[in-house]
Amino acid sequence: MSILFSPLQIRDIVFRNRLWVSPMCQYSAVDGMPQEWHHVHLAQFASGGAGLVMAEATAVLPEGRISPEDTGIYSDAHRDAWAPIAAAIRARGAVPGIQLAHAGRKASTWRPFDPRSGSVPIADGGWPTVAPSAIAYDGFATPRALDADGIDEIVAAFGAAAQRAVAAGFAVLEVHGAHGYLLHQFLSPLSNRRHDEYGGSLENRARLLLRVVDAVRAAAPDAAVLVRLSATDAADDGWDVADTVHVARMAAQHGADMFDISSGGLVAHQRITVGPGYQVGYAARVRREAGVAVSAVGMIDDAAQAEQILAAGNADAIMAGREWLRDPHFALRAAGELGVDIDYWPAQYLRARPRR
Ligand SMILES: Cc1cc2nc3c(=O)[nH]c(=O)nc-3n(C[C@H](O)[C@H](O)[C@H](O)COP(=O)(O)O)c2cc1C
Numbered sequence: 001m002s003i004l005f006s007p008l009q010i011r012d013i014v015f016r017n018r019l020w021v022s023p024m025c026q027y028s029a030v031d032g033m034p035q036e037w038h039h040v041h042l043a044q045f046a047s048g049g050a051g052l053v054m055a056e057a058t059a060v061l062p063e064g065r066i067s068p069e070d071t072g073i074y075s076d077a078h079r080d081a082w083a084p085i086a087a088a089i090r091a092r093g094a095v096p097g098i099q100l101a102h103a104g105r106k107a108s109t110w111r112p113f114d115p116r117s118g119s120v121p122i123a124d125g126g127w128p129t130v131a132p133s134a135i136a137y138d139g140f141a142t143p144r145a146l147d148a149d150g151i152d153e154i155v156a157a158f159g160a161a162a163q164r165a166v167a168a169g170f171a172v173l174e175v176h177g178a179h180g181y182l183l184h185q186f187l188s189p190l191s192n193r194r195h196d197e198y199g200g201s202l203e204n205r206a207r208l209l210l211r212v213v214d215a216v217r218a219a220a221p222d223a224a225v226l227v228r229l230s231a232t233d234a235a236d237d238g239w240d241v242a243d244t245v246h247v248a249r250m251a252a253q254h255g256a257d258m259f260d261i262s263s264g265g266l267v268a269h270q271r272i273t274v275g276p277g278y279q280v281g282y283a284a285r286v287r288r289e290a291g292v293a294v295s296a297v298g299m300i301d302d303a304a305q306a307e308q309i310l311a312a313g314n315a316d317a318i319m320a321g322r323e324w325l326r327d328p329h330f331a332l333r334a335a336g337e338l339g340v341d342i343d344y345w346p347a348q349y350l351r352a353r354p355r356r
Contacts, residue, residue: 003310005340006302007315008051010224010257010293011168014172015095015317016053016344019306022226022260022297023099023174023320025056025070027111032062032072033081042085043325046092047346049331051317053089057101057176060161061154064102064182067111067266068125073098074157078345079164079205086169093344097172099159100163100216103144104182105191106265130190131185134166140177151198151208154182159215173216174226175256179265181207184230188239188266189336192212206247210254210305212220217342226295227251228260231282234270241285248290259292260319262284274298277305284314295319303334 008015028037045053048072059065059072071080082098087091089096103109107127110116119141120126120194120329121176132149146154162173166309177183185191186208192199198207209227215227231244261283264270272278279298287294296315301323309315329349335342338352345353 002307002338002340004307004318005335005342006336011222013095013224016093016250017049017051017331017342018310018317019050019294019334020052020317021045021050021054021324022321023054023176024058024321024325025066027069027113029069029071031270032059032074034071034077034085038071039085039088043092044087044328047326048088048244049327049335049342049344050094050324051331052097052172053094054099054172054174055085055170055183056099056321057099057103058161059273060100060102060157063107063127063130064104064157065107066103066181067109068120069111069329073100073161073164076164078166080333082165082170084170089336090169092346094231095172096170097174097224097226100161100165100173100273102154102157102159102178102182103129103187105129105135105140106180109186110312125351126289131182132194135191135193146195146330148196155208155211158212159219162216162219162223166223170223170225170245172224173220174228174260175212175216176228177209177230178230178260178262180230180267181265182240183212187243187302188233190233190235190238190267202243202246206250209247210228210250213251213254225255226258226260228262229255229261230265231279232259232263233266233284234264234272238266241282245286245289248292252290252292257314258295259286259290260295260297262297267270276301277309280309280314284312287313287315297321303337306334307338
């Protein structure tokens with residue numbers, strides 16, 4: 001009996017298994033609009049047996065894009081461009097999800113496969129960035145500190161984006177609160193030096209995230225709302241696991257259904273040692289201490305390893321990123337490796353199914 005290949009239900013949404021596609025930016029949008037690349041890229045994982053296919057960090061405002069080639073969902077035209085992609089994922093048996101994001105001080109940067117690095121100058125199509133405080137990420141342009149109206153605009157933008165995402169057909173909405181982007185910048189004392197009700201105490205630093213969760217939940221009452229959190233900044237005096245547990249507990253009370261536990265991204269001088277399953281311990285701790293559902297992510301590349309994480313009670317689902325890029329049919333292969341019979345091999349591919 002495989003836990004990895006047993007269904008999971010959140011609200012009325014049933015996932016056929018617990019091997020999920022982690023959000024991965026493709027840096028290939030035009031004016032925030034997803035392209036044919038995104039359609040093929042995301043649909044193939046659904047054909048490959050994923051339980052959830054999560055579309056990449058998608059900006060709720062144009063200035064919230066990491067790079068000028070990031071996807072967005074800040075207009076109804078974006079909603080309409082996403083709709084056939086969500087439908088293609090659903091038609092192949094996976095649940096369509098989308099990560100809603102604002103990059104804050106890490107916005108307006110060159111995409112990773114551009115030879116240039118750092119901030120995109122305004123003259124080259126970049127834009128001024130915003131953050132809790134006017135403190136730059138190492139090597140990037142200095143952001144402007146948001147005022148109260150700017151914060152309200154961001155909360156409203158997350159709500160509007162959630163509404164569009166549901167209208168486009170997405171059933172899972174993930175609030176990107178990790179990797180040093182805007183919501184994480186508010187959470188961490190290293191990037192948030194505010195003296196108003198959004199800075200200082202943990203409750204104050206979490207206020208924006210909780211307002212965003214409220215806005216998303218209100219706009220999408222039936223959606224599964226996930227929150228991705230970095231469990232630690234891995235830097236002196238930074239955000240840590242105990243803070244993550246505390247905020248996960250609060251966000252659950254505000255209507256978040258599950259927490260996707262990652263790490264890092266806030267400062268360039270972070271110290272993280274990567275290796276197989278290197279973030280699982282964080283997910284396990286949040287699950288146990290906050291009493292919430294979690295997904296584990298980070299170098300979980302193997303069926304037996306994924307199964308063991310779930311069997312040990314360390315997570316409720318597995319997010320994988322790069323392994324899906326190496327093998328878009330990861331779940332079909334994983335089921336074979338675990339000896340599990342699944343009834344969603346695409347009929348067109350059945351002649352390739354390994355014999356048992
Ligand atoms: C090409 C690429 C793009 C990524 N884009 C995002 C993103 O949009 N949002 C996010 O939260 N994480 C992003 N990540 C991180 C992945 O979701 C995942 O957490 C990370 O790659 C670790 O998992 P893995 O070892 O299974 O790849 C990205 C990773 C890769 C490789």
